[in-house]
Amino acid sequence: MGLPIFALIIALVSHTLVGNYDTLESSFYVESILLLVFSIYFILFLIYRGYDVKITDDVTKTFTREYLYKHIKKKLKLQGDYTLILVSIDNLNDINRLYGINNGDKVLEEISLWIANYLKSQKIENFPLGHIKGGDFILGLEGLKSEFTTILDLMCLKSSELKVENIEIKISGSIIDTEYSRDLNYLVENLFISQEENRNSKNTQAYEHINPNELELLVIDALKNRSLTIMKQDVFKNKSVAFSECFIKLKAKNSKLLYPKSYLKVINKLGLNIEYDLMILEQVLLFARHSQTPYALSISPTSLRNEKFIAKTKELLEESYQKVIFILSEQEYCSHISRYNSILKSLQKSGVLIAIDRLGAIHTSFLYLRELDVDIVRFDSYYSSKEKLKENENIIDGFNLMAHEKGIKSWIKNIEEDESFELVNKMNIDYKQGKYLSSLQEIYAS
Numbered sequence: 001m002g003l004p005i006f007a008l009i010i011a012l013v014s015h016t017l018v019g020n021y022d023t024l025e026s027s028f029y030v031e032s033i034l035l036l037v038f039s040i041y042f043i044l045f046l047i048y049r050g051y052d053v054k055i056t057d058d059v060t061k062t063f064t065r066e067y068l069y070k071h072i073k074k075k076l077k078l079q080g081d082y083t084l085i086l087v088s089i090d091n092l093n094d095i096n097r098l099y100g101i102n103n104g105d106k107v108l109e110e111i112s113l114w115i116a117n118y119l120k121s122q123k124i125e126n127f128p129l130g131h132i133k134g135g136d137f138i139l140g141l142e143g144l145k146s147e148f149t150t151i152l153d154l155m156c157l158k159s160s161e162l163k164v165e166n167i168e169i170k171i172s173g174s175i176i177d178t179e180y181s182r183d184l185n186y187l188v189e190n191l192f193i194s195q196e197e198n199r200n201s202k203n204t205q206a207y208e209h210i211n212p213n214e215l216e217l218l219v220i221d222a223l224k225n226r227s228l229t230i231m232k233q234d235v236f237k238n239k240s241v242a243f244s245e246c247f248i249k250l251k252a253k254n255s256k257l258l259y260p261k262s263y264l265k266v267i268n269k270l271g272l273n274i275e276y277d278l279m280i281l282e283q284v285l286l287f288a289r290h291s292q293t294p295y296a297l298s299i300s301p302t303s304l305r306n307e308k309f310i311a312k313t314k315e316l317l318e319e320s321y322q323k324v325i326f327i328l329s330e331q332e333y334c335s336h337i338s339r340y341n342s343i344l345k346s347l348q349k350s351g352v353l354i355a356i357d358r359l360g361a362i363h364t365s366f367l368y369l370r371e372l373d374v375d376i377v378r379f380d381s382y383y384s385s386k387e388k389l390k391e392n393e394n395i396i397d398g399f400n401l402m403a404h405e406k407g408i409k410s411w412i413k414n415i416e417e418d419e420s421f422e423l424v425n426k427m428n429i430d431y432k433q434g435k436y437l438s439s440l441q442e443i444y445a446s
Helices: 002-019 026-052 065-077 092-099 101-121 149-161 184-200 212-225 260-270 273-288 307-320 337-349 363-371 386-391 393-405 418-426
Strands: 082-089 129-133 136-142 171-177 228-237 240-251 295-298 324-328 352-359 376-379 409-412 441-445
Touching (some): 065 082, 065 136, 065 184, 082 101, 082 184, 101 129, 149 171, 171 184, 184 260, 212 240, 212 260, 212 273, 240 260, 240 273, 260 273, 273 307, 273 324, 273 441, 307 337, 337 352, 376 393, 386 393, 386 418, 393 409
Parallel strands (some): 324 352, 352 376, 376 409
Antiparallel strands (some): 082 171
């Protein structure tokens, strides 16, 4: 665009000079020089903008994230139905480590082609596909997700034997449409949340999807008004109740109950962990004054490592003279282990028992069992059924022995039947919990 304009200016100036050289005024030369300078500047500006606005990703040859988002935002403004699909290479990090980054790049390019070809085989063409990060691709399709859910499911099934030059590829995906939201940030965020839930889900219970803007307002309002319900379930040692675990649901102003699966992601996103955890702790300690047994509640590890939370917790415990159990679980390992241990010890002196959750499922829990001075470890619910208890008896025995040698109690939940209970008793697990032993009871409702 710039070069033709520049050529026309040169031609015009040259023609004027040749044809009217004797009659030209000196101002013409000044104007010509300024025109040439501005045209050169314009060309350089266009070249710079060409580098600034990058359309395709160098590795995958798909759209860049920035260009894809720009394109999708235009589509969302049109008010038509629109669906986003996330497709991820789950083992890309392993591929890069085992086979090298060059092979990882080759896998990314081949998978982007595989996605395009698969959708083409399903008569779906002319759709935007972009490389978001790592092994993650997002594509946009016009219509509702009900039209494409089966296609995504079949794509993931078809990928079970997918290989690129004998490198095994693991694919997973998720899908969402504009019935959830028309805000691109919310849509993309929920795609990744849904994908993680699909990977780890053992519970097929369906939860109502609430518009994310509305959900944020409902959560903020519930925290502000301390609107919640607390349920408890007793945990047994032998035949006696050792303590009770608390389960929290927020109560929205429209009387709907919000489950942790829905509201915790909002609390994390808005940075309200400390406010939420302190609210729950205060309410539980108020009720605990009328109880002879301690209460266990899940606490965010980020709250636990916050000085404000620690100081307020100690203050509340001094006022209540009650013991509580903090249940901790996190995917990412905290490398400042000495500081973490000192925090736990200071809380233990104030009457807090520390329980590490999901032992046997996430590596962090094993590392914390090995390195932190905790009081209890709880096995992941994966091991609670009678089939899994039988299949993994040696694994459970090993973790149980490791815990007992360190003076740490063991705990298992979700015991639903007599046979599971008998197996757990033979394994010498200290604390047992589940519907077979005790049902949920409501202890507080605002």
